[in-house]
Amino acid sequence: QVQLQESGPGLVKPSETLSLTCAVSGYSISSGYYWGWIRQPPGKGLEWIGSIYHSGSTYYNPSLKSRVTISVDTSKNQFSLKLSSVTAADTAVYYCARTTEQHPTIDYWGQGTLVTVSS
């Protein structure tokens, strides 16, 4: 069974860089699918941040593209998110997820991790 688990600091200071990692078990990232990040501010809806293919090709939300970097480490079977110059508006639950290659559909999600931006 595919499982995803987010890890990283729960508190980040304004203007700094948010860094999260998603460890994948039960499936090899190298075998396919897109691997990505979605966030949800408290009490609000879902926002796709971006995705990466095992080859390293990346796809980002145009509204976040200038601040986002997603990378993959196939040797550790994990992928990571970096979001720079954070503000309070970036406070959210961050989910990592697996997305199908055709007609992109998110079929597996991590449990989510709350990241708060505050000094």
Added chain:
Amino acid sequence: DIQMTQSPSSLSASVGDRVTITCQASQDISNYLNWYQQKPGKAPKLLIYDASNLETGVPSRFSGSGSGTDFTFTISSLQPEDIATYYCQQYDNLQGLTFGGGTKVEIK
């Protein structure tokens, strides 16, 4: 940009009622429309993919229909465990994945 308009934003219904949620795209997205259920404090869960296909293990009281710009998600007989927020989601090459605003379903 393709805009997704999901309605209603919330609804209250009785156990056993038929519940319908709609999602309208600002332009034709064929059948590239998925539906997710999110219970409080939990990650979303895929229920319907490609507008009308039931994900494995999802109860048959959930269904989806539509193509082009207009889509419908239906719970044929609302159960207490269906209390959740439901989201539609589409994909396009320019914006990537986008979600509707969500519909919070409550028991009357």
